[in-house]
Amino acid sequence: MIDASVIASRRRLLLRDSVTFFLLTLTTVVLFVLTLLLFRSFTAHRADLSVRWAARGRSALAQGHPELAVPALRTALVYAPDEREYQMLLAQALGGSGHAEEATNYFLNLWEAQPGDGVINLQLARLARRRSERTEAIRYYRASIFGSWNGDGVERRREVRLELANYLIELGDLPAAQTELLIAASNAPPGAGLEILFGDELERAKDPANALLYYQKAIAQDPENPEAYAKAGRMAYQLGDYAKAHGLLERAVRVSDGEPDDRVEVLLHNVERLLVLSPAAARRASDRITRLLDDKAIAKRRWDGCVAQGSKQAILAGVQAEVQALNARWAQAQGISTREALAADQNNEDVLTSLIHESETTAASLCGAPTGDDALLLLLAQNAQREEQR
Amino acid sequence: MGVEPKIAELREDDAAKLAPRREEQVFLLLSIFIGVISGLLVVSFRMAIAWLSVLLLGSSPGPHQARLIYVPCVAGLGIAVLTRYVFPQVRGSGVNQTKAALYIHNGFISIRTMIGKFLLASLAIGSGHSLGPEDPSLQIGAGVASLISRKLGLSREKLRIFAPVGAAAGLAAAFNAPISAILFVIEEVIGQWSAGVLGSIVLAAVSSVVVARWFWGSEPMFRIPAMSLRDPRELMAYAVLGVVGGAASLVFAKSLGYLRPRLRNQPTWSQLMQPALAGLLVGGIGYFGLPEVMGAGYEAIDQAMHGQFVLHVLVLLAVFKIVATTLSFSSGTPGGMFAPTLFIGAMLGAAVGSFEKHYFPHLTGSTGSYALVGMGVLFAAFLRAPLTSVFMVLEVSGNYSVILPVILANTIAYLISRVLQPVPIFELFTHQDGLYLPSMEEQREEKSELHFEDALAPIAVPVLKGSETLWEARRTMTEAFAIQDPEAVLIQCKDGGWYAASRAEMEGLFLGLGADQTAPEAKQAIEERLGKERTPLMFPDQPLSAALPYFGRWPLLPISNRAMRGALEGVLSQADVLRRYQRG
Numbered sequence: 023m024i025d026a027s028v029i030a031s032r033r034r035l036l037l038r039d040s041v042t043f044f045l046l047t048l049t050t051v052v053l054f055v056l057t058l059l060l061f062r063s064f065t066a067h068r069a070d071l072s073v074r075w076a077a078r079g080r081s082a083l084a085q086g087h088p089e090l091a092v093p094a095l096r097t098a099l100v101y102a103p104d105e106r107e108y109q110m111l112l113a114q115a116l117g118g119s120g121h122a123e124e125a126t127n128y129f130l131n132l133w134e135a136q137p138g139d140g141v142i143n144l145q146l147a148r149l150a151r152r153r154s155e156r157t158e159a160i161r162y163y164r165a166s167i168f169g170s171w172n173g174d175g176v177e178r179r180r181e182v183r184l185e186l187a188n189y190l191i192e193l194g195d196l197p198a199a200q201t202e203l204l205i206a207a208s209n210a211p212p213g214a215g216l217e218i219l220f221g222d223e224l225e226r227a228k229d230p231a232n233a234l235l236y237y238q239k240a241i242a243q244d245p246e247n248p249e250a251y252a253k254a255g256r257m258a259y260q261l262g263d264y265a266k267a268h269g270l271l272e273r274a275v276r277v278s279d280g281e282p283d284d285r286v287e288v289l290l291h292n293v294e295r296l297l298v299l300s301p302a303a304a305r306r307a308s309d310r311i312t313r314l315l316d317d318k319a320i321a322k323r324r325w326d327g328c329v330a331q332g333s334k335q336a337i338l339a340g341v342q343a344e345v346q347a348l349n350a351r352w353a354q355a356q357g358i359s360t361r362e363a364l365a366a367d368q369n370n371e372d373v374l375t376s377l378i379h380e381s382e383t384t385a386a387s388l389c390g391a392p393t394g395d396d397a398l399l400l401l402l403a404q405n406a407q408r409e410e411q412r
Numbered sequence: 413m414g415v416e417p418k419i420a421e422l423r424e425d426d427a428a429k430l431a432p433r434r435e436e437q438v439f440l441l442l443s444i445f446i447g448v449i450s451g452l453l454v455v456s457f458r459m460a461i462a463w464l465s466v467l468l469l470g471s472s473p474g475p476h477q478a479r480l481i482y483v484p485c486v487a488g489l490g491i492a493v494l495t496r497y498v499f500p501q502v503r504g505s506g507v508n509q510t511k512a513a514l515y516i517h518n519g520f521i522s523i524r525t526m527i528g529k530f531l532l533a534s535l536a537i538g539s540g541h542s543l544g545p546e547d548p549s550l551q552i553g554a555g556v557a558s559l560i561s562r563k564l565g566l567s568r569e570k571l572r573i574f575a576p577v578g579a580a581a582g583l584a585a586a587f588n589a590p591i592s593a594i595l596f597v598i599e600e601v602i603g604q605w606s607a608g609v610l611g612s613i614v615l616a617a618v619s620s621v622v623v624a625r626w627f628w629g630s631e632p633m634f635r636i637p638a639m640s641l642r643d644p645r646e647l648m649a650y651a652v653l654g655v656v657g658g659a660a661s662l663v664f665a666k667s668l669g670y671l672r673p674r675l676r677n678q679p680t681w682s683q684l685m686q687p688a689l690a691g692l693l694v695g696g697i698g699y700f701g702l703p704e705v706m707g708a709g710y711e712a713i714d715q716a717m718h719g720q721f722v723l724h725v726l727v728l729l730a731v732f733k734i735v736a737t738t739l740s741f742s743s744g745t746p747g748g749m750f751a752p753t754l755f756i757g758a759m760l761g762a763a764v765g766s767f768e769k770h771y772f773p774h775l776t777g778s779t780g781s782y783a784l785v786g787m788g789v790l791f792a793a794f795l796r797a798p799l800t801s802v803f804m805v806l807e808v809s810g811n812y813s814v815i816l817p818v819i820l821a822n823t824i825a826y827l828i829s830r831v832l833q834p835v836p837i838f839e840l841f842t843h844q845d846g847l848y849l850p851s852m853e854e855q856r857e858e859k860s861e862l863h864f865e866d867a868l869a870p871i872a873v874p875v876l877k878g879s880e881t882l883w884e885a886r887r888t889m890t891e892a893f894a895i896q897d898p899e900a901v902l903i904q905c906k907d908g909g910w911y912a913a914s915r916a917e918m919e920g921l922f923l924g925l926g927a928d929q930t931a932p933e934a935k936q937a938i939e940e941r942l943g944k945e946r947t948p949l950m951f952p953d954q955p956l957s958a959a960l961p962y963f964g965r966w967p968l969l970p971i972s973n974r975a976m977r978g979a980l981e982g983v984l985s986q987a988d989v990l991r992r993y994q995r996g
Contacts, residue, residue, distance in 0.1 A: 038565075039564070042563060046445050046560065047445075050445060050449055053449060053452045054452055057452045057455055057456050060456065061627050064459045064463065067466075071471050075471070093474055096472075097471060097472035101471075104631075124720050124722070127718060127720060128718065
């Protein structure tokens with residue numbers, strides 16, 4: 023039999039434990055509530071600090087002071103370490119303030135978390151470009167193009183592709199640049215501004231044919247756009263299509279509300295003269311022969327003048343043989359330089375044309391750049407040479 | 413916690429008598445409470461540090477800000493006065509104080525110490541002293557456990573056990589890493605695995621981490637960059653990191669070992685000035701360009717892990733952190749060593765990583781992975797907790813692929829540190845304080861004690877079958893006694909057990925036997941007469957000391973073979989055991 027006093031003691035012990043656990047629970051609850059209240063205030067304060075410092079960082083970046091933005095953004099990240107926007111801004115500020123290595127590391131860390139992010143890849147591409155790491159830069163540019171973008175993905179991808187094309191032009195890899203530009207252009211929405219932009223870029227990438235195509239597309243989008251006409255005219259001029267260039271430049275002057283660009287007017291004048299000088303532009307054979315004879319007279323004057331000038335200034339010392347050969351050809355050409363001889367034999371036209379071109383080219387190399395009609399004849403000579411090479 | 417006087421009158425031994433299983437029943441429940449309350453206090457502690465830091469040093473402390481110099485100095489003065497006159501027990505990190513509570517004060521940590529640790533450590537770290545919050549969190553947790561278990565009137569044995577339980581809870585909440593906390597407490601505080609304590613420690617640690625994560629989120633303490641070991645040659649670089657870490661930990665330990673006792677031996681007025689002076693110097697380091705060394709330095713660890721510092725800055729930060737922590741800690745400012753250790757390790761790791769990236773670019777390891785491994789390296793070498801260091805890195809990174817570099821680098825650093833600095837740092841501190849707490853490292857390293865097999869003797873006593881009748885047994889015994897004079901006999905029972913009986917006991921059994929061998933007593937089997945009791949089952953690999961308590965009951969102990977039931981390896985007598993101990 024258990025003693026009654028023992029039972030009473032056990033009850034007291036049980037009561038004591040119950041009271042203790044109750045108080046312990048109460049203490050825990052009170053402590054929890056207190057901690058929670060403090061924690062809410064604490065997190066709110068930290069969030070406030072992070073926003074404030076991030077604003078300072080953003081403002082410094084906007085004012086072009088990335089070196090001031092770096093500490094501000096670092097502080098913002100102390101209070102909001104997982105805020106991606108601040109991380110991106112800090113990485114950009116680091117890059118902008120000359121901390122290329124730190125910026126690269128920062129972006130690489132961000133990249134590890136989001137390897138498909140377009141912005142991060144673009145920033146890494148720019149940093150690699152700055153470090154002249156060609157392969158890396160192109161790899162990141164491509165990853166950026168195919169990466170994910172928030173909201174304005176199509177537009178941003180096009181911008182990145184244009185940037186990549188620019189980089190490729192810088193590197194001298196023109197075929198790759200032209201390919202990127204054509205892809206970007208084919209994915210672009212219609213719009214004269216964009217078409218002109220692609221035309222400009224293709225022109226930089228030494229692709230005048232496609233550049234002309236996009237300027238013409240721009241004209242189709244906006245038939246009253248003087249810039250598009252002027253640029254298309256310039257491309258046609260470069261391609262040697264002077265008739266087309268004339269039409270486009272003329273239109274450029276017409277749609278420019280009476281304030282045409284001086285350069286356009288000069289170009290238009292050149293084109294008009296070229297159309298007068300160029301035998302190929304003549305519609306009839308007699309007209310072609312007339313032009314050829316006029317060109318011959320211009321070229322002969324230029325050549326004789328150059329030889330006379332060369333003799334005075336002793337600049338013909340090393341090219342005497344070449345000068346004599348050309349003089350001999352001029353002497354021989356006397357026989358075929360008549361309207362009748364030229365009309366009788368097509369071959370004579372070719373011989374005379376070749377002599378005119380060669381005289382202008384040699385004179386330019388010996389006596390400096392020509393002006394006026396001589397310059398235009400030289401242009402015709404160069405176009406013909408390009409055609410031959412093709 | 414107020415308790416009714418009548419109820420409180422119950423003394424702990426009365427309680428044990430009235431309800432013998434009560435303590436076991438409340439033990440696990442209390443562990444959860446300890447974990448939750450410790451977690452809440454550690455969350456508040458971290459908040460207090462962060463708040464004080466913003467309040468005292470501003471929201472963006474940077475070089476050339478005057479308050480970086482005067483704030484830690486003034487705070488140091490206040491801390492010194494309060495430590496001297498109000499909270500005398502709060503000096504140091506908290507690890508040794510918790511060990512002292514366990515081994516010297518029966519698990520007692522006063523509430524004043526707990527409050528003092530909370531306030532002064534948060535003030536010290538918040539004002540920029542180069543110290544960490546983990547070790548104080550450990551002591552705060554131990555304090556909570558001590559307070560609760562005292563209020564519940566638990567036995568001395570349980571009171572003592574609760575201190576490490578609370579310590580694990582505090583550390584787990586501070587680190588947000590329960591496994592590391594549990595291992596550290598086992599490795600560094602209690603020194604042994606025990607099923608009973610382990611359950612409580614795990615419960616408390618998990619509860620506190622749940623609370624901490626409820627507030628801070630489940631993200632690990634540091635944002636860990638992605639990492640992988642792609643080229644096995646990189647292990648060479650990690651080995652170099654192990655060597656560098658071992659050397660750095662040696663410098664760090666030597667600096668502390670040199671400066672701390674010298675400062676403690678200064679006159680009282682000087683001791684009152686020491687934290688202020690340390691604050692001034694640490695603040696000076698911050699003012700002149702390295703504010704990262706001030707406080708716990710988690711942000712800088714994060715930056716190092718993400719490759720935000722160039723090589724020379726990393727080296728400078730590691731060097732000046734050693735200087736700053738040595739000054740802060742040796743001056744008696746309360747605060748922990750964990751965070752500075754991790755800081756130094758991270759900087760050295762990142763430095764090795766940056767070096768490797770620069771000079772061996774074909775190796776692809778990220779700076780972050782070196783920083784992470786570096787943290788583990790210093791932890792293993794300086795704090796001498798190799799197992800914890802490995803698990804800490806795994807737990808913090810959540811990446812198993814880093815295991816090989818961690819093990820390699822930690823082992824190298826640990827061995828270098830052990831060879832060149834034989835006394836672990838925490839033990840060194842206890843010696844400097846005039847205490848002699850057990851060294852867990854020594855205990856682990858102690859040569860294994862003697863075992864039964866070391867004192868085992870061949871069976872030289874008569875062996876009887878338990879099935880033999882008393883008549884037969886008496887005859888066997890008589891014959892045996894004619895040849896030799898054994899003090900005991902062994903009886904092999906049918907159930908596979910053995911019974912070691914003394915000669916006197918056997919003679920007692922034979923007392924009632926007459927000359928008639930057909931009498932019922934004479935035909936009774938010995939084991940029937942002996943009853944159910946058997947000599948305990950023992951094996952050769954058991955510690956020799958375990959045999960001693962049994963010689964009060966048994967004249968000798970049969971030592972069984974583990975593979976063959978009933979087969980004996982030999983016997984052990986008290987004289988054999990003593991002789992073996994005397995031989996050494």
